[in-house]
Amino acid sequence: MNLILMGPPGAGKGTQAELIKASYPVPHISTGDMFRDAVQEGTELGLKAKSYMDKGQLVPDEVTIGIVEERLAQPDCKEGFLLDGFPRTTAQAEALDEVMSKQQRRIEAAINISVPEEVLIQRTTGRVSCTRCKSVYHVVFNPPQQSGICDKCGGELIQRSDDEEETARKRLQVYQQQTSPLLDYYEEHGILHNIDGNRDAMQVFADIQEVLASIGKSQ
Ligand code: ADP
Ligand code: ADP
Ligand code: ZN
Numbered sequence: 107m108n109l110i111l112m113g114p115p116g117a118g119k120g121t122q123a124e125l126i127k128a129s130y131p132v133p134h135i136s137t138g139d140m141f142r143d144a145v146q147e148g149t150e151l152g153l154k155a156k157s158y159m160d161k162g163q164l165v166p167d168e169v170t171i172g173i174v175e176e177r178l179a180q181p182d183c184k185e186g187f188l189l190d191g192f193p194r195t196t197a198q199a200e201a202l203d204e205v206m207s208k209q210q211r212r213i214e215a216a217i218n219i220s221v222p223e224e225v226l227i228q229r230t231t232g233r234v235s236c237t238r239c240k241s242v243y244h245v246v247f248n249p250p251q252q253s254g255i256c257d258k259c260g261g262e263l264i265q266r267s268d269d270e271e272e273t274a275r276k277r278l279q280v281y282q283q284q285t286s287p288l289l290d291y292y293e294e295h296g297i298l299h300n301i302d303g304n305r306d307a308m309q310v311f312a313d314i315q316e317v318l319a320s321i322g323k324s325q
Pocket of ligand 1: 113114115116120138139141158160163165166170191192193194195198268277
């Protein structure tokens with residue numbers, strides 16, 4: 107199952123990816139997580155990505171496409187993958203199609219999660235995540251049992267610096283300008299599935315499961 111999860115910052119891509127992974131054991135490939143790991147480790151990639159991420163801009167296509175191509179070439183992606191936060195530009199989508207067609211594979215579904223803008227801002231500005239296991243919480247919508255501490259592993263919960271309101275709003279603009287045109291791209295390819303993300307996470311997941319079941323049947 108080769109899947110793409112799309113949606114603006116805060117739509118719930120990471121949250122849904124965790125739920126999908128539990129029922130469909132495919133690797134979860136989040137370019138945002140890959141860049142944050144690289145920044146934390148201080149690698150060359152991290153140094154390149156950091157200045158763009160801090161400003162709420164996209165990391166340049168040649169860098170991003172390169173790391174995704176490398177990741178998709180790993181053996182664990184042979185049976186399928188779940189891309190979260192990639193592609194975000196038309197060039198990225200075209201590069202992905204090229205990689206797929208070289209391997210005689212294709213993307214089976216692009217699942218687009220929609221949420222109104224002001225809700226997105228509430229979600230991103232209240233998001234905290236575990237420094238140890240990366241679990242994501244929300245200070246109001248999905249709070250940990252003990253403030254600042256991860257329920258799952260006891261690790262420290264921190265806010266992402268790019269989730270501060272001004273940068274979060276900038277990221278929404280970038281999404282509108284550079285990423286939303288991709289919805290037409292996948293619509294034209296007949297694989298776009300729109301999901302109302304402004305509901306309880308489990309309700310959103312139920313709709314995603316329906317989409318996944320329908321793909322399974324058409325294979
Ligand atoms: P969110 O989950 O809030 O949508 P991500 O964690 O996916 O955010 O991305 C964080 C940042 O990492 C982006 O603002 C951007 O700078 C960079 N990034 C992630 N994915 C991509 C991509 N496909 N292309 C370019 N930059 C990316
Ligand atoms: P994305 O990966 O698209 O940026 P996340 O999955 O990280 O989004 O979710 C953003 C924030 O919103 C997190 O704090 C998360 O706990 C919260 N969240 C995710 N899904 C929902 C939902 N359906 N209802 C309320 N809050 C949610
Ligand atoms: Zn944790």
